[in-house]
Amino acid sequence: MSIVTSTLGFPRIGPRRELKTALESHWAGKSGARALLDDAAGLRAAAWARQLGTGVTHIPSNDFSLYDHVLDTSVMLGVIPSLYEWCGGPVSPEIYFAMARGTRGRAGGDLPALEMTKWFDTNYHYMVPEFARGQAFALASTKAIDEFLEAKALGIHTRPVLLGPVTYLLLGKSKDEGPDPLSLLPGLLPVYAEVLKCLAGAGAEWVQIDEPCLVLDLADAQRDALAHAYKVLAAAAPDLKLLLTTYFGGLGDNLDTALGLPVAGLHLDLVRAPAQLDDVLSRAPAGLVLSLGVVDGRNVWRANLPAILDRIEPVAARLGTDRLMVGPSCSLLHVPIDLDLETALDPDLRSWLAFAVQKVGEIAILGRAIDRGRNAVADELEASAAAAMTRQASSKIHDRKVKARLDAVTPDMTRRQKPFPARRPLQRDRLALPAFPTTTIGSFPQTEEVRKARAAHAKGTLGDSDYRAFLRKETETAVRWQEDVGIDVLVHGEFERNDMVQYFGEQLSGYAFTRHGWVQSYGSRYVRPPIIFGDVSRPRPMTVEWSAYAQSLTAKPMKGMLTGPVTMLQWSFVRDDQPRERTCRQIALALRDEVIDIEKAGIPIVQIDEPAIREGLPLRRADWRAYLDWAVACFRLTACGVADATQIHTHMCYSEFNDIIDSIGAMDADVISIETARSKMELLEAFATYRYPNDIGPGVYDIHTPRCPSIDEMTALLAKAAERLAPDQIWVNPDCGLKTRKWEEVRPALVNMVEAARRMRLASR
Incomplete structure (x- = not known):
């Protein structure tokens, strides 16, 4: 059985920022919602085709967003503050973008945007979910199902991506002395269960559920919430395989929690936390599929493929290819799309780099090497090793x-001459x-x-x-x-x-x-x-x-x-x-x-x-x-x-x-x-x-x-x-x-x- 090679998410913006053009044309009133949605569909189709062309076997869907995937999750769940005057049913583009950007000049006053903050330790910003007293949840968007079917109609069988329910709640805030977000989990889970049932009915085999909260310091109540959530989700669609996805760090003291959840697969970030692999291998339950994130999804350096194979070939021999996936450490959202567009870069530097398209290609090469042996990709492995060696020795790096x-920096160079109370009057004068x-x-x-x-x-x-x-x-x-x-x-x-x-x-x-x-x-x-x-x-x-x-x-x-x-x-x-x-x-x-x-x-x-x-x-x-x-x-x-x-x-x-x-x-x-x-x-x-x-x-x-x-x-x-x-x-x-x-x-x-x-x-x- 061939090893599964996969991506966890692909950049949304288009190789030449086509999404930016479409969005800003729509916001300026130059194009309607239909034109914007058509442009978005074209970008999704191109991204799926680009990944399929490299030979990877699990391609994500629902990783695309017009603005932000956390905002998309809020819309899916009907978490829309009352000031946006949503009355149920599908959420209009006007309400969606009001939550994202605010509005100006509406009758009755302007609307502020949702709060925005950083996504974990990245420079990506997400829209903070806002919970209120009596918060209810309802399926208000079928985007995850629609985009799976959209890809299926193009002949591409995808792995839908959902932001996990516990991470979603922990990212949100309650306003005006509202409820503890985690207390909302029982009301939230039926909507997730409904989405999973719909995806199973549409023909999905795997669903990727991202729970990056598992790399954080968690309290017992939060670990208990994860256990309860996945018991409910696993029962919602028993034939659906769930890939629990973690990234940006290691599981650490949350490892037992992750390994105890009723999921078919577990993704590990082995770029940020390579040492966790041994613990996982020694404690993983029989039958659990491990997804190894070995290609850096947050940086642009070309992978040293022979060195990666040295690490994962023993894992393949131990588990078998039916229990192994190979992919990036995290979504490729955080890197540029295609190095081939960079024709003006210094040739040496260019030879050391890989963008999203090239990283997907690296993942595919690793898969072929495990399936067919290193000789099947000998030229690619040789080129990868040569790039690593020339970069390490290059005089362009070292001054x-x-x-x-x-080496000559002294502690005095990091201190002002006087403390602030003595500086302040001098500056005020x-x-x-x-x-x-x-x-x-x-x-x-x-x-x-x-x-x-x-x-x-x-x-x-x-x-x-x-x-x-x-x-x-x-x-x-x-x-x-x-x-x-x-x-x-x-x-x-x-x-x-x-x-x-x-x-x-x-x-x-x-x-x-x-x-x-x-x-x-x-x-x-x-x-x-x-x-x-x-x-x-x-x-x-x-x-x-x-x-x-x-x-x-x-x-x-x-x-x-x-x-x-x-x-x-x-x-x-x-x-x-x-x-x-x-x-x-x-x-x-x-x-x-x-x-x-x-x-x-x-x-x-x-x-x-x-x-x-x-x-x-x-x-x-x-x-x-x-x-x-x-x-x-x-x-x-x-x-x-x-x-x-x-x-x-x-x-x-x-x-x-x-x-x-x-x-x-x-x-x-x-x-x-x-x-x-x-x-x-x-x-x-x-x-x-x-x-x-x-x-x-x-x-x-x-x-x-x-x-x-x-x-x-x-x-x-x-x-x-x-x-x-x-x-x-x-x-x-x-x-x-x-x-x-x-x-x-x-x-x-x-x-x-x-x-x-x-x-x-x-x-x-």
């Missing part, structure tokens, strides 16, 4: 000067700001005109001098507008920047960039993560010119803007031949040079953004301290080369920070700005017991929705913040940068923000 500088000072996070709208100019410059049809003149004009316009509306600390708008990581990475040694390596962050927001392939250094200043030019236009203080070292690391595909900590320290040293040069140019404030610091937190609490120690040290290594009168800001968004607030304080930034508007200042609950020592800007404007918050709404948020913070600690700012918004949305929102700050000043006198 002796960088290594020597890193220099900046002369009012109470509740206003600022923005950094970027202003990147209009179509800005994007066209950048594209024309990249193509060579707009010369350097003309492009610089254009950027100077945009910068001056933004500075003058900020002065006019009364913002206190200005930014230059970042019109010269393509992306907050890419812009810096393109100017650092050791980084490489793709042209089509897009990965979904949320909805239609895609990023092209850079590839850190070698030792990192800064050949020349990166941002000083634009910050200095902006400061020359105004007497108000200007912020210099940088992306911090942890975020530069987390939002990149990182080399895997040395510890991540070492790579991060290299980045920190390069950015430290930039911070010092910004200060020398006369800029009084430097903002070092670290939105990914929470994202990098290990999933197991026992591993937190080691990570937080080096992450905080890297931030401080970046920030601590300046004088005490220079104010250091940092920004973080869309993550839960309450449980690491002491480490956030240890970063010793003079001012931190965080997302709090969408969560209604929920993140400030940490300050009920923790006295944050420095200044803080709790965001009052949720920029990931087109709606404009009112003055009263912002003032109420600030008043709520003042219940937890001293008034002289509070800054006033949006939740995040304004790059993705339109000027017609931004202008009234920031005018309202300035007025809200003015009201707070009056109220505090």
Whole structure:
């Protein structure tokens, strides 16, 4: 019997971002719902065909989403808050996208979007399920069944994917003193059972149920919930084989729970947690199929196939091929689609890489090697081994000067000269700001005109001098507008920047960039993560010119803007031949040079953004301290080369920070700005017991929705913040940068923000 080779999920966006085009055309009113759904069907069909063509045998369905798979699960279950006015039956695209993005200008008022946060320790964002008192569940979407049948009609028998019921509940939140989410499990399971029965009736043989919660620290009640859930689900469709899928870590102390569930198969992430295989093999019940995630689904490096075969061939001999599956560590959602599109990459670097299509091909090669022997794929194995050897020895990776500088770092380089209480009066004297000072996070709208100019410059049809003149004009316009509306600390708008990581990475040694390596962050927001392939250094200043030019236009203080070292690391595909900590320290040293040069140019404030610091937190609490120690040290290594009168800001968004607030304080930034508007200042609950020592800007404007918050709404948020913070600690700012918004949305929102700050000043006198 041939071994099963499989994928757990495939990128949704299309090789050339076709989904983004379709979504934004629909949102702009240029195309209807039917056209959007037709485009989506075409993308699904192409993805299935692409995977089928490689020879893998289990291809997923229901891994596609118009926005987010967690939101899709909420819609499937009828978990739709009352404010969206759903009256039962199929959920319309209007309600679906209102939950995802909010609405603007509806009769009766705007609708906010659901809260959004990071998916485990990735840069993918999911829409947080919102549970209410008396929460009921009903099958409101048959998407999982429809897409299975859609593939079947094309002659492709797929393995449907569902987000597991326990993970789904643990990802959600109850509002307004609603129920404990886990208590909702009995009402939830009948809907899952109905879906499984429908899939069995449609002809499905296997269903993949993702329970990544099994790699977290779980309480006994949560383990009991898993046992109860799978007893119900296994009984719902007895002939259906369930593949329990875990990823992003090892099972650890949840292993007995996982092995005790009545499922046909268990998937293991053997990239993140290779050591767990021996324990599983020694304790797995007879007949359990093991799915080995041996190809990295979260990074772009080509697999060393002979080395992987050395590990899994003994497993195949022990279990037999009928009890074995081979696949990626997790869904390939987190990597770009096709390396073949990258014709401009350095040939050596290109030979070291594999994107989603190539990873599926690697999985198929492993399957053929196990089925037919290594000789059947000898050429492929030889090429894989040769790429691994040339990468390891390449002079393009190693820089002796960088290594020597890193080894020379001293503890004093990670400390400011004076503590914050002594720095604060020096900075206040220099900046002369009012109470509740206003600022923005950094970027202003990147209009179509800005994007066209950048594209024309990249193509060579707009010369350097003309492009610089254009950027100077945009910068001056933004500075003058900020002065006019009364913002206190200005930014230059970042019109010269393509992306907050890419812009810096393109100017650092050791980084490489793709042209089509897009990965979904949320909805239609895609990023092209850079590839850190070698030792990192800064050949020349990166941002000083634009910050200095902006400061020359105004007497108000200007912020210099940088992306911090942890975020530069987390939002990149990182080399895997040395510890991540070492790579991060290299980045920190390069950015430290930039911070010092910004200060020398006369800029009084430097903002070092670290939105990914929470994202990098290990999933197991026992591993937190080691990570937080080096992450905080890297931030401080970046920030601590300046004088005490220079104010250091940092920004973080869309993550839960309450449980690491002491480490956030240890970063010793003079001012931190965080997302709090969408969560209604929920993140400030940490300050009920923790006295944050420095200044803080709790965001009052949720920029990931087109709606404009009112003055009263912002003032109420600030008043709520003042219940937890001293008034002289509070800054006033949006939740995040304004790059993705339109000027017609931004202008009234920031005018309202300035007025809200003015009201707070009056109220505090």
